[in-house]
Amino acid sequence: MSSPSPTIAAIDLFCGAGGLSLGLKQAGIDVVAGIDLDPACQYPYEQNLKAQFILKDVGDVKGVDLQALWPEGKLRLLAGCAPCQPFSSHRRGADTRDEENWDLLSHFARLVEESLPEFVTMENVTRLGKMPVFENFVAKLEELDYEVDFGTLYGPEFGLPQERRRLVLMASRKGNVSLPKGNKDKSKFKTVKQTISRLPKLEHGESDPKDLLHTARRLTPLNLRRMKASAPGGTWRDWPVELLAPCHTRSSGASFQAFYGRMTWDAPSPTITTQSFNFGTGRFGHPEQDRSLTLREAAMLQGFPRSYRFVKGKEKPSMQAVGRLIGNAVPPAFGRAVGETFLKMLEAQQATDEASRAHQ
Template identity: 75%
Template structure:
C-alpha cells in the first residue's frame, strides 16, 4: 500500500531518528511529521522519512499544531515513545519521579484528549506498565472511549535480529484493534550473522571509507587482550586472572557477566543500547573480529536498513550522539507490525456501511474507509 493513498495519516511524538515512523511508513501509513526536542534528530528524520520535523518540547505542543499537520479526510494516528530513562530497569531502586522526562506521557495524554485521533500507539520499556504514570495514561484513553490493549512484544518474533522486549500499546476509537502477534518461531529468528556479516571487515580503530558509521572504536591494549580472550556468548569468567577488571573481583560485579562479551553469530543480538559501540558496557564485541560494534552494525541490529542516514554527507558522526539516536530508537519492526494492525482495522471498516462517530463533530466514515465531512 502506498503512503500517498493510505487511509491513515500519522504524527510521531518523541520521534527520535525515526525508527517508529519508518516502521509505520513501511506498513503503508502516511507519516506526515515527527516532533522531538533533540536537534540531532532533525537530519535523519527529514532525510529518511521525507516528512516534516518539528523541533519542539512535546510539553509545549498545542493541539492546533497537530491538527494542521494531519492530512484531512483520513484516519489520524498519534504515535510516540516518551523518553524512557526514568523508567529503565537500569534505574531500578532510584526515585526518578522528579525528573523532567517523568511527565512526558501526561503531555501525550493531553494531546490525545485535545485532538481525539482515531488511533493511538505508544512504545516504551516493559517496566513502565507497573507504574502509575502508565495506568493514568490508560485510564485517560478509556475515559475518552478508546478501546485499549497493551503488552510486551519480543523483537525476534517480528524479524528483529535483537533480544529486545518492549511495552507496546494500541488504542482505537473506531473499533477494537489487537496487539500484533509475532509470526516467527525460534527456528526462524534473524541472526547477527544474517544481519551484519556482509559489512567490510575492520580492525579496532579502523573505518570504512565508504560509510563513516562503519567505524570501530579503538581499544586499549588491555581491552584488546580481553577481546581476544573472549569467546562468542561467553563471559569475562573465560579470561585469565590478569585480565580481570577491579569490578569483576567484587561481589557486586559478579552478576554483570555480559560486560566485555562477544556476540554470537547464530542468534539475535542482545538489546542494543546507546553505548553499544563500547565493548565494556555490554555484550557488544564482534563475534569474530577483535573489536566492538560499529554504529552501522548497531543500527542494522536495531532494524534500520544499511542505507539509513544519521548525519549529513561530509559530517563526521559522533559515537556518543549517533549511538544515543540508535539506542533510543523504536525498532522499525515494531512500527511495521503495529501499523499493519491499524490498517487492517481501517480496511475492515471500509468494507462496512458508512457509520457515524469515527471522527469529531460532523465527520463520518466514508465508503472508502477514510474520513469525510458529512
C-alpha cells in the same frame, strides 16, 4: 466494486531519529511529521522519512498544532515513544519521580485529549507497564472512549535481529483493536550473522571509507587482550586472572557477566543500547573480529536499513551522539507491525460494512 480502504496519517511525538516513523511508513501509513526537542534528530528524520520535522518540546505543543498538521480526509494516528530513562530497568531502585521526563506521558495524554485522533500508539520499556503514570495514561484513553490493548512484544518474533522486549500500546476510537502477534518462531529468528556479516571487515580503530558510520572504536591494549580472550557467548570468567576488571572481583561481579562479552553469530543480538559501540558496557564485541560493534552494525541490529543516514555527507559521526540516536530509537519492526494491524483492522471493518450493505 469495493471502495478504497481508509488511509491513516501519523504524527510521531518524541520521534528521535525516526525508527517508529519508518516502521509506520513501511506498513503503508502516511507519516506527515515528527516532533522532538533534540536538534540532532532533524537531519536523519527529514533525510530518511521525507517528512516534516518540528524542533519543539512536546510540553509546548497544543492539540490545535497537531490538527493543522494532519491532512483532511485521512484518519489520524498519534504515535510516540516518550523518553524512557525514568522507567528503565538499568535504573531500578532509583527515585526518579522528580525527573522532568516523568510527566511526558501526561503531555501525551493531554495532546490525545486536545486532538482526539482516531488512533493512538505508544512504545516504551516494559517496566513502565507497572507504573502509576502508565495506568493513568490508559485510564485517560478509556475515559475518552478509546478501545485499548497493551502488552509486551518480543522483537525476534517480528523479524528484529535483537533480543528486545518492549511495551506497546494501541488505542482506537474506530472499534476494537488487538496487539499484533509475531509470526516468527525460534527457528526463523533473524540472526546477527544474517544482519551484519556482509559489512566490510575492520580492525579496531579502523573505518570503512565508504561509510563512516562503520567505524570501530579503538581499544586500549588491555581491552584488546580481553577481546581476544573472549569467546562468542562467553563471559569474563573465561579470561585469565590478570585481565579481570575491579568490578569482576567484587561480590557483585555476577551482575556484570555480559560486560566485555562477544555476541554470537547464530542468534539475535542482545538489546542495543546507547553505548553499544563500547565493548565494556555489554555484550557488544563482534562475534569474530577483535573489535566492538560499529554504529552501522548497531543501527542494522535495531532494524534500520544499511542505507539509513544519521549525519550529513562526509561528516564524521560522533560515537556518543549517534549511539544515543540509535540506542533510543524504536525498532522499525515494532512500528511496522502496529501500522499493519491498524490497517488490517480498517480493511476488516470495511469488508464487514460492505457485506452488510449487500444484504440490505
